[in-house]
Amino acid sequence: MELGNVENSSTTLMTDFLKKCGGYAVVDGGLATELERHGADLNDPLWSAKCLISSPHLVRRVHLDYLDAGANIILSASYQATIQGFVAKGLSVEEAESLLRRSVEIACEAREIYYDKSTKGSWDYIESGNISRRPVLVAASIGSYGAYLADGSEYSGKYGDAVSLETLKDFHRRRLQVLLKSGADLIACETIPNRLEAKAYAELLEEEGINIPAWFSFNSKDGINVVSGDSILECASIADSCKQVVAVGINCTPPRFIHGLVLSIRKATSKPIVIYPNSGETYNAELKQWTKSSGVVDEDFVSYINKWREAGASLFGGCCRTTPNTIRAIGNVLSKNP
Ligand SMILES: C[S+](C)CC[C@H](N)C(=O)O
Ligand SMILES: N[C@@H](CCS)C(=O)O
Numbered sequence: 437m438e439l440g441n442v443e444n445s446s447t448t449l450m451t452d453f454l455k456k457c458g459g460y461a462v463v464d465g466g467l468a469t470e471l472e473r474h475g476a477d478l479n480d481p482l483w484s485a486k487c488l489i490s491s492p493h494l495v496r497r498v499h500l501d502y503l504d505a506g507a508n509i510i511l512s513a514s515y516q517a518t519i520q521g522f523v524a525k526g527l528s529v530e531e532a533e534s535l536l537r538r539s540v541e542i543a544c545e546a547r548e549i550y551y552d553k554s555t556k557g558s559w560d561y562i563e564s565g566n567i568s569r570r571p572v573l574v575a576a577s578i579g580s581y582g583a584y585l586a587d588g589s590e591y592s593g594k595y596g597d598a599v600s601l602e603t604l605k606d607f608h609r610r611r612l613q614v615l616l617k618s619g620a621d622l623i624a625c626e627t628i629p630n631r632l633e634a635k636a637y638a639e640l641l642e643e644e645g646i647n648i649p650a651w652f653s654f655n656s657k658d659g660i661n662v663v664s665g666d667s668i669l670e671c672a673s674i675a676d677s678c679k680q681v682v683a684v685g686i687n688c689t690p691p692r693f694i695h696g697l698v699l700s701i702r703k704a705t706s707k708p709i710v711i712y713p714n715s716g717e718t719y720n721a722e723l724k725q726w727t728k729s730s731g732v733v734d735e736d737f738v739s740y741i742n743k744w745r746e747a748g749a750s751l752f753g754g755c756c757r758t759t760p761n762t763i764r765a766i767g768n769v770l771s772k773n774p
């Protein structure tokens with residue numbers, strides 16, 4: 437397919453979807469931390485991807501909980517699922533690729549179960565005079581190279597001089613190819629910590645030329661730049677120039693930084709903005725545990741949703757340590773102020 441057509445059909449998917457959702461869409465909340473809350477032990481280099489092997493039923497249940505809470509987009513458990521990471525655990529490349537596909541299948545199964553069981557509440561929008569089901573997209577999550585390193589590097593974005601654009605493209609290429617053909621509606625490149633990785637994703641998507649839209653979501657620890665110190669404007673511009681990218685945003689970032697970042701992203705792109713902050717707690721990568729941040733108050737961020745909406749965001753959810761309750765509350769805010 438020619439790039440012009442890729443751009444048109446990808447953009448249409450997102451604009452049609454947002455229209456069907458009433459202009460604003462609800463993204464799910466933290467997947468890994470919710471698995472943990474249900475008893476999963478994520479102290480492993482694979483982090484949440486470990487559950488694809490040990491407890492796929494729990495992954496499906498958490499997806500379903502987010503759908504019950506009102507999510508319009510659910511993200512697969514592939515954030516830290518990499519071929520390299522699975523092979524390091526002793527799996528074959530074929531088994532690793534099959535687990536990647538399985539992560540998307542599990543999310544699709546949850547959507548099927550949700551549609552089958554909910555006769556009330558899911559038939560809630562009218563299109564051309566017909567009552568239709570609540571729109572739900574399945575996004576295949578792609579975590580950064582730093583996520584694979586399993587040492588919290590996605591919160592620093594410092595990969596060292598030895599890691600070049602080509603290193604990152606080689607690292608991501610095969611996983612992206614598998615996920616592009618997995619049946620997912622969307623690719624979610626998440627927690628992108630630096631400009632180089634955004635460029636790597638953009639080039640790979642353009643080289644593959646497959647007609648699946650993607651979003652690029654960055655993280656920040658100062659509300660001005662992405663975590664590596666690279667400019668959010670430059671990062672958002674890379675996303676803006678990539679034809680397959682249908683939304684640009686911020687995830688796994690404390691709520692207090694979001695407003696300024698939305699205003700900055702808006703200067704670089706007119707594409708829809710996606711926002712899914714974490715709880716504001718701090719991650720200890722060594723212990724793989726969360727601690728309350730001292731000296732900062734990150735009150736319940738749902739109260740900020742309207743402010744972020746006024747600043748230009750149109751897709752809202754939560755990242756680490758948010759729960760289905762957060763997502764239900766976001767849905768309530770959006771539906772009260774359509
Ligand atoms: C977004 S962080 C909480 C993900 C976990 C990290 N890559 C680790 O493995 O420790
Ligand atoms: N989608 C991932 C992001 C981690 S930062 C998750 O929710 O576990």
Ligand SMILES: [Zn+2]
Pocket residue numbers: 466687688714755756
């Ligand atoms: Zn997160």
